[in-house]
Amino acid sequence: xxxxxxxxxxxxxxxxxxxxxxxxxxxxxxxxxxxxxxxxxxxxxxxxxxxxxxxxxxxxxxxxxxxxxxxxxxxxxxxxxxxxxxxxxxxxxxxxxxxxxxxxxxxxxxxxxxxxxxxxxxxxx
Numbered sequence: 001x002x003x004x005x006x007x008x009x010x011x012x013x014x015x016x017x018x019x020x021x022x023x024x025x026x027x028x029x030x031x032x033x034x035x036x037x038x039x040x041x042x043x044x045x046x047x048x049x050x051x052x053x054x055x056x057x058x059x060x061x062x063x064x065x066x067x068x069x070x071x072x073x074x075x076x077x078x079x080x081x082x083x084x085x086x087x088x089x090x091x092x093x094x095x096x097x098x099x100x101x102x103x104x105x106x107x108x109x110x111x112x113x114x115x116x117x118x119x120x121x122x123x124x125x
Contacts (some may be wrong), residue, residue: 005045005079006030007072007088011037025084027075045078053077057096068092 004024006014011030014022015037022037025045031038038044054073061067069092076096079086086093 003082003084004087005075005082005084007075007086007090007093008033008037009089010087011040013089015040024087025082027078029071029075033071045082047074047078048081050081051077053080061095066095068095 006022006024006026008027008030011022011026012034014020020040021042022040023042025043026037026041028044028046031041031044051074054070054077057073057076058067058070072090072092073096076086076093078084
């Protein structure tokens, strides 16, 4: 099983639907956005002081008229920096994939729970 980082939207869905522990990482930013997530977390990921990737992405996206929320960019950068797959319900991560590196081999798919899964490892490689 691939290691994954679950975005806030997916954590909210898992907790509301199943009330089960999340097998994977959640960001401390997800806990800040949705404090009950802490009760269901198996592993908490804290951001490193490397925000340059999120800044780079946002700069590029803004130039193309498609900015996305800062917290989501930091969570995406966390996934990238740790080599994790990002699992989310937020379709704006597709914008990150398309606008930041349209020629990269970034895989996206929907899993059995209708979560949007983004292998972000090849963005900006």
